[in-house]
Amino acid sequence: MGLADRTPPTAEEYADYRKRFSNWGRWGSDDELGTLNFITPDVRRASAQLVREGRSISLARPLDTNLGPANPYPAHHFVPVDGSGGMADYFGMFIHGFTQTHIDALCHLADDSGEVFFNGKPFGAARIPRDLTGTIDFWRDGVVTRGVLYDIPRLRGVDYVAPGAPVHGWELEDAAAAQGVEPRSGDAVLIRSGFGPYYAATGETQAFGSVAGVHASCVEFLYEHDAALLCWDMQDAPIADQGIPNPLPYPVGLHVHHIVLPYMGLPIVDNADFEALASACAELGRWEFQLVVAPLVIPRGTGSPVNPLAVL
Amino acid sequence: MGLADRTPPTAEEYADYRKRFSNWGRWGSDDELGTLNFITPDVRRASAQLVREGRSISLARPLDTNLGPANPYPAHHFVPVDGSGGMADYFGMFIHGFTQTHIDALCHLADDSGEVFFNGKPFGAARIPRDLTGTIDFWRDGVVTRGVLYDIPRLRGVDYVAPGAPVHGWELEDAAAAQGVEPRSGDAVLIRSGFGPYYAATGETQAFGSVAGVHASCVEFLYEHDAALLCWDMQDAPIADQGIPNPLPYPVGLHVHHIVLPYMGLPIVDNADFEALASACAELGRWEFQLVVAPLVIPRGTGSPVNPLAVL
Amino acid sequence: MGLADRTPPTAEEYADYRKRFSNWGRWGSDDELGTLNFITPDVRRASAQLVREGRSISLARPLDTNLGPANPYPAHHFVPVDGSGGMADYFGMFIHGFTQTHIDALCHLADDSGEVFFNGKPFGAARIPRDLTGTIDFWRDGVVTRGVLYDIPRLRGVDYVAPGAPVHGWELEDAAAAQGVEPRSGDAVLIRSGFGPYYAATGETQAFGSVAGVHASCVEFLYEHDAALLCWDMQDAPIADQGIPNPLPYPVGLHVHHIVLPYMGLPIVDNADFEALASACAELGRWEFQLVVAPLVIPRGTGSPVNPLAVL
């Protein structure tokens, strides 16, 4: 089963993803780029050719300093009462989670052994890699490539991807066809589930983790098309919606995360906001553009807050 | 005196900069973009045409978590001992200062009255604007424009701009001519003083504030050429080097800051690292490129850490 | 109505508390101690005479770094990933709330005008006093006085004060009588509602604010007996349980807080844990002891985390 016959993986097939979609060793044992290796100078140059209207659109949500169901450890925006040498405002945040827009470095999640991450590099104490490897600072030169928006609600003719109906890999193919785009090596794959309309309609984000989102069946699509980066507005579909057991003893089943980060070596931008971009794409009749993601240079960081820009 | 006769401003002329180079009201009383208004769709589109080799280069310094003469309030990179819901690493920093690469929003500095900032908007308590205006979140769609590197050490045939010899406005004109670039409306002006070599040679950053840097005489250049953004690796030259009195009762004399932020409405990216870019420009024989700056969306923030990217 | 006839205040009577129980001006216009003035050298000396068994018992809850219904903004306990000059662990917290054991300074809450706090001192921006007054650093020499535990569940013969049945002022009198203690000027009044057993039995803290707790009718008791400090394990009873309207437009009705801090000038230690102390008191057959509270010296702080000690 799989993309070819439009069927989600069985538990066994999903278990096999760890081998089937692994890129360990593909770019050498000292590689720090993972699938960003697909972004060649040609890919970067071609992406710039997509800047036609001269519009730039943010894909970030505003920093959220208030507690919420999906924001259990909110960001900080402080001013000193006195002291601190007269410094102005202080900004701080936990890098991951389900609210702030951020990019995951390859060291963010361990493989199923819990002891190593991408390329077999040793995990360390406190969720930080033991050695200086796999961290966000290796991507300081940023991600500049073609971004393609896969607008699933548009494909389905609905407002948002509803709970119980996760995004499947073959829908990415359908969306590409409907939108007249050919997936290419080095693409940033932007999967829109419609978080904005979902939140507006339901008023809730319900618990830690997406309530709706992307099925593990999309992993095959990412691998087969040599995607360089995944960016989404709703993360991995909940466990029940995946129809396969939870790979790890966590309350949320990150079926996509746990394959693409530690095995495929593919960066993820979590918690994007695609609403303005989706409108612009629909208006212009094109779903490809230059995408720029510029992680902060945090030495040994497991990721970074980012404000991804789509330039059309 | 001025650019025309290659003479720095007198104290009187500098005082007059507040009127002469003011953009208050130029784009309406509710304007939130300041000189970013110069970046039209045409400017953005043209900037993308400069991506020829398909190379992307970071202009950010790594986040510095250690105390140093120029880093009195270092950034934080923490992991929780326990608790915090199992969140991974925490990153935090004071947004401004002389170490971390960041962008200043228009509300960062007040005018000479100390009570209002650009466009006459009211300053508030604790260095935060009273109203929702002038803050970094208005620039969420980022800065995408042509960047031009003005490589002053290269022009002078030295390793770095030395203390006592600040960068003057007419040297920007000379550098443009030497590099074969025509300044254009909407440009990001990147002034390289050579902080990297300076630090390597001297081993010090000496106190809060640049020890060498950019003279107030450059303000006229920025205004006359409709610059959209200023980015530099060494900030305003020290007071003595400016040859004019310190405008404000601070230990550092931010002669450029105090004109371009509150009066001209021009964003500044402080503490850039131009070394890799300068090498690439010299190698390729061109000093213009696509520049992308993507501030984090910090509501009411007075700025943001950034990782500016030059795409060649 | 009131203590004398064992009746809770009407809305009118409660409104009158602001005048009736005010201590503004009682110790001069520059006073920074409020009811701590009742702790004379004699009171302090007498408290030491209560140390008979030589036992010391903490009244603090452990610092809680995890999100919970009563802990929306958890404390921080971090270690640096690298950098920070090799400093060891970092501890941080919001000073107030419903979880961490802390003391409220007199500047913590404004009076009903929202513009001044105890003794008419001006409130400032960002919930910090405008002038250097009313802050926790004035209490640097600590609170050393007689503590009396009013064990209400013991008086009632129940495990804990249940929702809907708040602690009333006359029950404090009953508890004193039952425990053989005479209230004295300068006492620290420790009101036990039995948070530990409540939490153990119900498994919940339900929302921001106590679900059960202390009725505004206790304010009269505190005033009439010249209490120096209030310490409790459950805070102000919910609005419905008070039977009087909420004084302020907040989701929680802090009927006791809003009288004793801004009008009476009486410090509060919130979120204590009395379980070990209550056992010891029952075992020893006495409910008085030396109480020591030592706030951290946080200049301009609105309070401080504390670990109050009962020494028997």
Added chain:
Amino acid sequence: MGLADRTPPTAEEYADYRKRFSNWGRWGSDDELGTLNFITPDVRRASAQLVREGRSISLARPLDTNLGPANPYPAHHFVPVDGSGGMADYFGMFIHGFTQTHIDALCHLADDSGEVFFNGKPFGAARIPRDLTGTIDFWRDGVVTRGVLYDIPRLRGVDYVAPGAPVHGWELEDAAAAQGVEPRSGDAVLIRSGFGPYYAATGETQAFGSVAGVHASCVEFLYEHDAALLCWDMQDAPIADQGIPNPLPYPVGLHVHHIVLPYMGLPIVDNADFEALASACAELGRWEFQLVVAPLVIPRGTGSPVNPLAVL
């Protein structure tokens, strides 16, 4: 050499302190109190008898949020710009260092192997113990004991202990004799070097670490008299002043710290302020009092900020 002949230890003798003054196993292998075991109920009770005048005096310095030579990583006192659920001020700090008054838990420093701390308990990653042992939360019931101030400047007839003339163990004996105090088991030993006058006279704290302070020869005194706790206003004398090599490859030579914490199991309160206490003692003609130290209950903390109180 040693106390008996008023001679500082040789390098060999100092090396032998690790065995000679070790308390490993003295109170069992699961002991969490170390020398706090000397504080018996009798000791606690007797300490309360010293409260005669009914005066309480803070021994803490105010929290310092500004950078200084001895404060490279200053404390934080913040207010949220917006958000944070309307929480008031935030307080945070690195627990150790040379500025804020704090207590060191037994897990704070490893023995010379760098792998275990007091009682052979395993050290862990990021300077946090591997197991739940040796941490500050075990001392939640606080320290209540007799405190004795050893006022060395008074003994010497000078304003402060000058650089080059560290406090020696036999001076503690001399001070006890001069002050009419008999050292007793369970005492808190407060060694005053006169940091306040030193700082007032010289205006500097010069670098990380005390510029003057306490010689390793005092360790014998602490051990021989069964001291329960050490509290001081200037820490270990600089390396040169000790006359023995630095035990560890650190820029500061913590000769006392590195014996009493990992080997003797004796808590230290660093960076106290004894000025007000010294005046009161001189005025009253007695140098003993009730001392109360109440560490915050920070689970797994390596120490805690404290405000020690002397009650006379």
